[in-house]
Amino acid sequence: MHTTHIIKKIPQPTLGTSMAMAIKNTLQCVVFLMALIMTHLIPPAGADAGSPKVAMASSGAGSSFRLVAHHxxxxxxxxxxxxxxxxxxxxxxxxxxxxxxxxxxxxIDMAFSVVVGLGSGKGRHDHNLKLDASGSLMWLQCKPCNPKQPQRGPLFDPKASSTFQQVAGTSQICHPPYPMEPAGQQCAFHLSGEHGMSVHGFVALENLTMGPESMKEFVFGCAHSAEHFNSQRTFAGVAAMGKMPTSLVMQVAARGQTQFSYCLFSGGASRHGFLRFGADVPRRPGLRTTKILPALDAHESQxxxxxxxxxxxxxxxxxxxxxxxxxxxxxxxxxxxDPGTPxxxxxxxxxxxxxxxxxxxxxxxxxxxxxxxxxxxxxxxxxxxxxxxxxxxxxxxxxxxxxxxxxxxxxxxxxxxxxxxxxxxxxxxxxxxxxGALQQVDTRFVYDLKDAKLSFASEPCSQDTAGVD
CATH class of the missing domain: 2.40.70.10 (Acid Proteases)
Structure with missing residues (x-):
């Protein structure tokens, strides 16, 4: 699955006093987040600007998303x-x-998604997000969304979550090479892709949970228009797994979990696998390793x-x-x-x-x-x-x-x-x-973002699954 990034001006709502205060608070959060991302993800001057082989913090922590097969x-x-x-x-x-x-x-239309929790209080819900190995920004449909595509569960409602914060147009991340651009006082994004897909909205911060783990001030795209997005009546959006600092996996890596792993299985809806990070990544014998190549330009995310x-x-x-x-x-x-290509x-x-x-x-x-x-x-x-x-x-x-x-x-x-x-x-x-995905079934893949390595080994992936609740 391959998307391109095109910036499009989006009309923004009138900002009252409360919104202005939210943007002020958001800017403070973004400065903190970007300090974290720049500390762990941005290479020193003279280094390859797109390479995943950068200085990152190590951590003994581990966490996992549920990984669901859709076919x-x-x-x-x-x-x-x-x-x-x-x-x-x-x-x-x-x-x-x-x-x-x-x-x-x-x-064949074979897809995999991860289940992520987003929001707090009554605004917190689990959402199925389609895997995209080249994506640079995690996004999902938000209220209001027109047009919207059918999905499992309710649309994310920013007003129902007390931890939702808009990213200001003055933020450091609201500029190229990130797929964002200022739109008035807010930060807008626009993504285009195959079959005429066109998604746009605003960038925000929110609490993200995977299992018992919670991560605050997670950057994501809150989409208010999703044209020709193949949701398969299930997906709320896309889980970006690319090399840009605003992707899902790179934000987790910035918090110290610099390895992630998956093992695709061809089972049905009764079981789910796992997208694992950090200490949750299984230590398997017989792994073979190849290098992840440096990026050729700053926009490259694959x-x-x-x-x-x-x-x-x-x-x-x-x-x-x-x-x-x-x-x-x-x-x-x-x-x-790419597990996002069937x-x-x-x-x-x-x-x-x-x-x-x-x-x-x-x-x-x-x-x-x-x-x-x-x-x-x-x-x-x-x-x-x-x-x-x-x-x-x-x-x-x-x-x-x-x-x-x-x-x-x-x-x-x-x-x-x-x-x-x-x-x-x-x-x-x-x-x-x-x-693609079918040819990855029953193989364990481990991405080491700190050392820019990809390891793999044959494995009966059904053994790393659990029954659906």
Missing amino acids: DYALRDDGFLQVQSRLDDLLPSEANVTTLRPPVASP YYVSLVGISLDAKRLTGIRPEMFARRRGGQGGCVI LTVLAREAYRVVEEAMWSDLQRNRAERVQRQGYGLCVRKTAEIKRHLQSLSFHFAEETARLVVKPEQLFTVVESKLHGAALCLAMSPGERTVI
Whole structure:
């Protein structure tokens, strides 16, 4: 999930005496917060301004958010995700396909959210916020919001919480590179994204809780307009996990919890996992580690890693070259790991090599290639073919850093009422490489923001879950 930041002037309400006092108090709080953020997050002069490898406080504390999976796909007994094809049933025939056919769009809508508590007193409620690994500002819909998108639970009501404070337009954070700009006496934000998404409102401070833990004066965006935001009738907003100091994870890091971790699972609505911080991050053996690359400019919020090769089973694909994943300024190219993207996207050249290698191997095992809308490579599902599916490995710059994706996360079973079941490669070609949510299932990821490292290891993620209350 990728958003861009565009500042838009927003009409502000008339400010009375009480509001003026609130802004004065807010400014004092923001000065304190920014002193904290600048102490822990801003690199010294001459250092890379966007790098997460900065001086941060360490702490023995730990905390966790509930991590919830949102999809309506069945998990089969053999571990494969089963998807029901509707568009293919409209096709007049099912001709074999032997040429590369890039998918039109992601055929799977898999999302993950965290549950955060915001506010105090009668104004405190839990909200489901969609994960966005590249987001720079946590935001949610606030009263009044027009247009608004359907969500689970009530909209956040600033008037009902005694700890809500507006951020003043004179605040240090209300200027680039942060996604904010003064709007009169207030601080406005505007975010735009895929499918015409346009969200704008004002920046505020509020108490944030995760489980028994409470954090005061948390910076967030209070949205009063949310156009074309895909809330799935559940999400109240977005939990930004990017490298900007105003994101959710960087604000937690500024308070001393400089590591965070998640382990995505493909289970249903009866259980939830955890987004863990600090001392709550499990200490797992066998972790492999790669560097989080320094930012190329001050606006960059994504966690880039150095991908240099791809293997099928134990065979390195010679057609894959490191320059296929070269990163360029302006968010072009490179490789990121994003739980907010449902399926992996490979750089076009690399995708072509991977698909052709997979099809060549499946052909040797007498697979029948078939067509399914939204997928580039599908074969008719048989027990024999399923046994011959290969795993795929992503090789990072460090020799031992190899992320293995099992066939259960590499392929999905696509059912068609007219044409039967097919096994389809759950990847698509694109402008840059994004390792998506399905390919992260059953892998533990640990982000070390202090030392700019990303570690990972295979793990049955269902073991780090709990029943839904």
